[in-house]
Amino acid sequence: MPSSPFTHIAYEVDDHIATITLDRPDKLNAFTVRMQHELCAAIDAVDADPDVRAVVVTGRGRGFCAGADLGGGGRTFDHGSDLAADSGVVHEADGRHRDEGGIVALRFFECTKPLIAAINGPAVGVGITMTLPFDVRLASTTARFGFVFARRGIVPEACSSWFLPRVVGISRAMEWCATGRVFDAAEALSGGLVRSVHEPEALLDEAYALGREIATSCSAVSVSVTRALMWRMLGEPHPMGAHRLDSALMDALGSSADAREGVESFIAKRAAAFPGRVPADMPAPYPWWKDPQF
Numbered sequence: 001m002p003s004s005p006f007t008h009i010a011y012e013v014d015d016h017i018a019t020i021t022l023d024r025p026d027k028l029n030a031f032t033v034r035m036q037h038e039l040c041a042a043i044d045a046v047d048a049d050p051d052v053r054a055v056v057v058t059g060r061g062r063g064f065c066a067g068a069d070l071g072g073g074g075r076t077f078d079h080g081s082d083l084a085a086d087s088g089v090v091h092e093a094d095g096r097h098r099d100e101g102g103i104v105a106l107r108f109f110e111c112t113k114p115l116i117a118a119i120n121g122p123a124v125g126v127g128i129t130m131t132l133p134f135d136v137r138l139a140s141t142t143a144r145f146g147f148v149f150a151r152r153g154i155v156p157e158a159c160s161s162w163f164l165p166r167v168v169g170i171s172r173a174m175e176w177c178a179t180g181r182v183f184d185a186a187e188a189l190s191g192g193l194v195r196s197v198h199e200p201e202a203l204l205d206e207a208y209a210l211g212r213e214i215a216t217s218c219s220a221v222s223v224s225v226t227r228a229l230m231w232r233m234l235g236e237p238h239p240m241g242a243h244r245l246d247s248a249l250m251d252a253l254g255s256s257a258d259a260r261e262g263v264e265s266f267i268a269k270r271a272a273a274f275p276g277r278v279p280a281d282m283p284a285p286y287p288w289w290k291d292p293q294f
Helices: 033-048 100-110 162-168 170-181 185-190 201-219 219-234 239-254 255-269
Strands: 011-014 017-022 054-059 114-119 135-140 145-146 183-185 196-197
Touching: 011 033, 017 033, 017 201, 033 100, 054 201, 114 201, 135 185, 135 201, 145 185, 162 170, 183 185, 185 196, 196 201, 219 239, 239 255
Parallel strands: 017 054, 054 114, 114 135, 135 196
Antiparallel strands: 011 017, 145 183
């Protein structure tokens, strides 16, 4: 059996669900440049595999992700230092550094399959901001959260100044980021950061139950297109933009085998068996954000 290409995460697929596990338990799964590369590669694998219908991301051991690995000491965030020179950091053509958390967040944002976070312990800094492009977050009662950037002399990264206010609202986002305090799962739930809170032993079961409901009950193509619609409409200035896309996508999907199966299975009162696969059967308007007419 070939060895895994990953060392800072683990990746497996079972029952149409891909599980990505942050896998540095001795470091509370602290985030590294290598982890960034491996997470992006794992999502590449998710997008390329038609058998995957949903993704669950969790952490090994007692933590989800304690934030950036601070092994570099006071120069951890100095990307011009010798410490960063050989670490695989990404730069623009003009030499400007690209934030590793942002690279991961944007790759998650572009994912064609729904993403579910099972936050099993502390999720601080990039440990929580990387999950903001996820579709659903579930938390253990032992989870702790912190947007601690101001307490480290830096700013919220991983595109979180775009994602966090859209997830929880501007007032809550500013409170959490301006204080930089660590808070518990109950506050995360009341603030809308997580969908539900579970005992540690029940967390993954709940995440997989949600993943299986998506994977077995719905058209994979419909879910993928819906995910892209929902996220991209957050930046649309007028509902007419959504109407134009709705119309084009309804035309494209209305004559598909999945649409026929969805109606016929409902009439026959049987479980649907949708034949459509992602990425092979995406409708013609997809990806519309790369088409000037939309």
